[in-house]
Amino acid sequence: MNIIFVGRRPGSVRQLDLRHPAVITGALVLVLLIVGSAFSVGMSFGHHHGNARALDQLGSWSAEILAQRQQLDQTKRALQEKVNAIAMRVGQMNASVIRLDALGKRLTQMANLDNGEFDFGSPPPQGGSEGAADGQPAQIPSLTSMIDSLQEQLSSREQQLGVLENLILTRELNKQVYPEGRPVGQGWxxxxxxxxxxxxxxxxxxxxxxxxxxxxxxxxxxxxxxxxxxxxxxxxxxxxxxxxxxxxxxxxxxxxxxxxxxxxxxxxxxxxxxxxxxxxxxxxxxxxxxxxxxxxxxxxxxxxxxxx
Ligand SMILES: [Zn+2]
Incomplete structure (x- = not known):
């Protein structure tokens, strides 16, 4: 098969033999170029498609992170509420220690016992409602030390009240056994x-x-x-x-x-x-x-x- 090119100038005719090896090589190169560029475009398209999926992934991750952050905030709030509740209880326990001290003092006075033996007046641990007064939420470490201190105070009060009880009971017993009064209701x-x-x-x-x-x-x-x-x-x-x-x-x-x-x-x-x-x-x-x-x-x- 031959392709004949006719030039503008008269008499200039050129002939291209399609079976010529150079022509076949050229055609092959052309085909390769077309296929190659198509492949490259396809690859490029595919690449763009991968980016979109990664973006989707990123989006779902950030949504998940947001959800987790919200959950964390919720947990923090719930925890703070619990800490506040504990702080309130500690405050109430403080009040109980103060009442216990008042009772101990009164008993000591009523029984005319030496005050020096007992220290119902020592200041109870401060805290609980104090943090709230500053507008600061209660903190767990200070609460823990407050509870430790309260525990110490309570066991000291318990011991002292036990000693006081024994003293009063012994005195009551002495009063009971001590002979006093007359053996008959009436009679001169x-x-x-x-x-x-x-x-x-x-x-x-x-x-x-x-x-x-x-x-x-x-x-x-x-x-x-x-x-x-x-x-x-x-x-x-x-x-x-x-x-x-x-x-x-x-x-x-x-x-x-x-x-x-x-x-x-x-x-x-x-x-x-x-x-x-x-x-x-x-x-x-x-x-x-x-x-x-x-x-x-x-x-x-x-x-x-x-x-x-
Ligand atoms: Zn007699």
Missing amino acids: ISSFFGQRPDPFTGYTAFHRGVDFAASEGAQVKAVGAGLVTWAGDRSGYGEMVEINHGNGLFTRYGHNEKLLVKAGDMVRKGQPIALVGSTGRSTGTHVHFEVLKNGAQVDPLRYVGEVR
Whole structure:
């Protein structure tokens, strides 16, 4: 196959033989160029397409980051709310310590105890509501140290109140066991402690107690709490009750008609222990009341609280 080129000038005719190797090579080169450029355009298009996907990816990432940031903010707010709630509780605990201190002080004063032993006045840990007053949100580290301090204060108060309780209870117990008052509700003192003519013999004898004249069957009451160490007939006393009050103090109640307790019983202050009678060496219904201190009878009147 031949292509004939006709020039403008007359007679200039050129002929191109398509089978000529140079022409085939040229055509091949042309085809390669076209295919190559098409490939390059395609590649370029593909590249642009990849960029769009990366952009999409970036967009979804930033949306995710935003969502996470919002969640983080929400969590922070929730945490701060909890911290604020704890701060409020710490504030309330502070108030409790202050009230506890006031109670401790009052008890110490009421019991007339040495104030130096107790320090209910030491300042409680400051904090809690203070941060809020500054407009600053409560901080966890300061809260932690405040709670530690409160815990220390509370355990110190607990110990002190325990000691105070023991002191008051011991005092109350002492008051309970200490013989005080008269063994019968009604009844005049028919005979005092000391030298007197013996009602049976008329000879001078030492009366080791105080006699309370009382009606038969009236209640005889313990003048202090203690342990019954005798309940029964005893020479001279008739039906007698003896109570050990501790601290070397005993009381005896003689000439009873009937006993309401037995040896080994624990009795309270004011508890009925017998009924008035005239058993033993007695001339009429009465209670022969004795107080023994370290084994010897003493004048019961100072325990009865009445003067001669
Ligand atoms: Zn007597």
